[in-house]
Amino acid sequence: MLSQPNTPAPQTAAAAALAALSDEDLFQACRAGDERAFRALVTRHAEFVRRLAINVVRDEQEAEDVVQEAFVSAWRNREAWRPEAKFTTWLYRIAMNKAIDRYRARRATPQPAEVIARIQDAEISAVELPGQLAALERQEASTVIAGAMEALPETQRTALRLFYFEDLEVAEIAKVMLASEQSVRSLLKRGRQTLKTRLQKQKTLRPHGSPGVSPPARRPRS
Amino acid sequence: MDLQEFRRLLAALGPDLADWPADAADEAVALMAGEPRAQDLFARAVAETARDPAADISALVDRIVEQARRGD
Incomplete structure (x- = not known):
């Protein structure tokens, strides 16, 4: 369950603290249910994942759908991530597989x-x-x-x-x-x-x- | 298509599959589906291309966090 810490730090200090954390540290915090850590990770990487997806699916809306599916999938499967693995490698593979599925579905569905x-x-x-x-x-x-x-x-x-x-x-x-x-x-x-x-x-x-x-x-x- | 050919085409055509011949794009996607190294090469190529001005992703971020919250 995503949760806010009980005693949130002031916004700027909290944001600065999160910004200083590595992806892996942030995702470790996500695994403990920290919503702000998850939001920080999404904010940090959503734009690149969107660019990754759009190069495959060639549609802005579908690319955004891929971004959403990839992050939500990462969240739901957070226990499957191994801390020794680079978070972005894991995330990008999830996103690429989502984009590939959409590319194939479109190519496979005749008009x-x-x-x-x-x-x-x-x-x-x-x-x-x-x-x-x-x-x-x-x-x-x-x-x-x-x-x-x-x-x-x-x-x-x-x-x-x-x-x-x-x-x-x-x-x-x-x-x-x-x-x-x-x-x-x-x-x-x-x-x-x-x-x-x-x-x-x-x-x-x-x-x-x-x-x-x-x-x-x-x-x-x- | 093997990894070497994929790398060659990626270097020549860039990561935008719309610029690839349709058959080659299909083969590239098939390769990437089963070859993580091809996915990594693709991600690296995307990172190296000039980026458009960043879109405003705040609404997208909100949707993602909300969906994660709901579905957990």
Whole structure:
């Protein structure tokens, strides 16, 4: 629990005393719950961590989110820090890993138009129908699949996109989504099942809708 | 990408990944994800680049301390 000392020293004297402490001494004080020590550390390093993050994520707001997550994570995991380790090395690695996760999540999440195009590539293009009819029905089917995907819960949709359209392995998806591998497997299973049920329902409701839509097949790795 | 190639590109292009070819940036991030030495090199490169005028981070500091207080 963060706490203020019971008898705070005058502001300037306290600030001067904190400023004279090393990062490691300040973090030792943080481990004892000293809020002013934590604030001093954040004030001392937030700007650099923000610069570190922005070079990776390229977005001011996301960079601030990384700074916030990194410091809060350092606070929550303060018992994991070893006093013989340099505090900034430890902090920067936490921040870099947060920034890397965001970079990957952004790169791994296709834009809607790109998803539709990939659905067409991955599944619909396999349906062979003649001429313009084929094109029309492929377009119709891609709309159906895209609609069914968009109706999925966010986590299922993300897991399916990463698995089928970004070719990530379960372990990689777990890292991107900050979830366990078991959770990812469960999301994929439920997402596939929901998608399959919805597509079958669409097919039943549209007896002339022919392109035989089904959940996307995973693209072979090149 | 190995550490040597990463170091070479970092020296040539700087730490702003927006200046890197997209494929190389992806490979650099993949390397940094599993190689702490690459992260350290990156942090050093950021420290060595000219900095913009420091932003006002007081509101951010307040948010961080508040979140730590709440979540503890």
